[in-house]
Amino acid sequence: MKKITALWIFLGFLTANLFAWELPGYGNLHFERMGKSNVWIMHGPPEEPSVKNRGFMNNPAFVESEHGLIVIDPGGNYKVGRKILGEMEKVSRKPVIAIFNTHKHGDHWFANRAIAEKYPKAPIYAHPNMIKEVKAGEAEKWYGILDRLSHNLDGTKPFRYPDHELNDGQKITIDGQHFVIHHPKKAHTDTDILIEHKESNTLFLGDNVMKNRLGGFDSSSSILGNIELLEGIMKNGNYALYVPGHGPSGGKEETVGPFLRYLKVLKKWAQKAYDNDEDYYAYKKEAIKELGPIAKWDAFDHQMGKHLNKVYMEIEEKDMQ
Template identity: 35%
Template sequence: MKNPFFYIVLILFSLAACNSAPDTKKLNSEAKQLTESVFVIFGPNQLPNPANRGFMNNPGFIITSDGVVVIDPGSSTTIGEMVASQIRKKTDKPVVAIIDTHVHGDHWLGNTGILNIFPGAQVYGHQDMINKAKAGAGEDWIKLMNGLTNGAIAGTKPHVPTKALKDGDVLKFGNTRIRIHHTGQAHTHGDLMVEVINEKVFFLGDIVLHNRIGRMVDGNFKGNIAAIDRALKSAATVYVPGHGQSGDKTIPLAYRTYLETVYKTVSSLYDNGMTDFEMKPAVDSKMGPFKNWHSYTEQLGNHISLCYLQVEQDAF
C-alpha cells in the first residue's frame, strides 16, 4: 500500500510546478569548483517541470586519488549521465562510489546514469532509505517526476544502494576521508550528511535548503534542527544544501532559523488553545524574509499542520 503522503506530495508539487519559471534552457549545467577536489552542479531552484526535465538538486563529486565519489546524482538516468559527463571534463578517474543522502527520488534516481558509464561504482545509502527504495519508493518517484515533467525521465529505472552507511562511518579513498552523519529523523528517517574532512566541505542533503522551503511530510522539525546543529559543530567552512547555492555557516543557520520559528510559534499557539487551521496568519506574521523563499506559499500551511501534530505528540 502506498504511503498516503505520496499523493499529498503529488498535489503540492503539481500546484507549485505551475508557477515554476522555465529558465533552464538546457540540462547540461557546468560543475562549479568549491575546493581543490570538490565540485557541485547547482540545479535550478525550481520544482520539477518540463523545462528543467526534473533537474533540481545539487549533485556533487569529490575527486580522490582512488577515483571519484558522487553525492546525489539527480532524478533520472539522463541527469546522471549529465553528471558523469561533467566529471569527465574534470578528471579521467572513474567513479568508484555514489552516496545517496535520502530516499526522495530527485536525489538518487540518477544512480543508473552514473552506473551506465561507470559500472564498477559502489552505491551507498542509509539502511532506512534502502528499505524504502526496495519497497517501491523509486517507482513512486518515477511516476511523480514523469507526471510533472511530461515524461522527461521516462526509461529511468531505480538502482537501489547496496551498501548501508550509519552515523560515524568514515570512508577512505586514498588520502580523502569522508565522515557520515545521521542523527535520526530529520528531513526523512534515513538522511545522511556527508562531511569531506580534508576539504572542510559538508554536504547537507535536504536537511538544509537555501532560499527555498523544503517538504516535511517525512520529517521532524526538532530532529531537523538537531541535525543542523550537528553540522554546525563540524570544522567545515563550506556547506552544500540539497537545493540552492552553497556558502558558509549562514546557509544552515538560515534554514535552522526558519524551522525553529515555525516550531516555536506553533508550540506557543498550541499552548494557547489554537487549532492548526487557525494558526496560519499568526505564523505568517513571524516569517519575515522567509516569505520570499521558493515554495513558501505552497508549503507554509502544510508545515503548520505537520508541526502541530509534532507539537501535540511532544506534549504527551
C-alpha cells in the same frame, strides 16, 4: 606564436560551449570547483521539479581523488544523469569509483543508473533505512511524482539501488579520501546521511538544509528532529563549506542559518497555537510576517502551511507521551 595560442584557446572555449549542457531558461550548467579544494558542485535550480527544469533541481557533487571521482547525489533521472556525467567528464576523465546517496527521495538518486551504466563496479553507498525503503515502494512513489511533474524519466527504470550500507559514525576511506557519516535518527527523513569530507573540511547536508526553496516533510520526517540536528550543527564545529540538498552552498550562517530560522519560527507559532488551544492556522499570518524574505522562497505558498500543521502535530504528539 601568440596568435596561434590565442586561436587554440578560442577554439577550445568554442568547442566546450558548443557541447555544453544548456537548459533553456537556466543557461549553461556546469560543475564549479569550490575554492582550491577537490570538491566540485553543480548547483541545480532551487525550485520544484518541472517540465522546464526537466526534473533537475538538486546539487550533484563529486570529490576528485588521485585515481577517480566520488559522486554525491547524482540527480533525479536517467537523462539528467547522462548530462551530469558529461559535465563531470569535462572536468576530469578519471572514472567514477564510488557514489553516495544522501536519502530516499528520487530527485537525488535516480541518476544512479546513468552513472552505473558506464561504471558498473562503482559501489553505491546509503543508509540501510534508505536501501530498505526504496526497495519497499518509495522508489516507485517518487518515480510517479517526478514523472508527472517533469515528464523526463524515460530510461530511469530499472532503478539502480544503493548496494553498500553506511551507519551513523562510520568512517570510510576511498582512494585516500576520508569521510565520516552522520545519521540523524529522524530529521528530513529517517533515511538521511550527512557526509563529512575531511580533506576539504566540507559537510554535505542533503535535504536537512535547503535554501531558496522548500520541499515536503512526509511521515518519516520530523521537523523537531530537523531543528535539533541543525542547532547541533550551528553549535559544534566549523566547516569550510556547507552543501545543502538544494540551493547555494556557503558558510554556516548563510547556508544553515536561514532554514533553521524558518523551522524555529514555525515551531514558535505552532507552540503558541497549541498552548492557547487554537488551530495551527490561527497564527499563520503572524508566522509569515516574521519570516520576511524567506516567504519568497520557491514553493513557500503551498508548503509553509503544511509544515506549520506538521510541527503542530509533532508538538501535540510529544505532549501526549
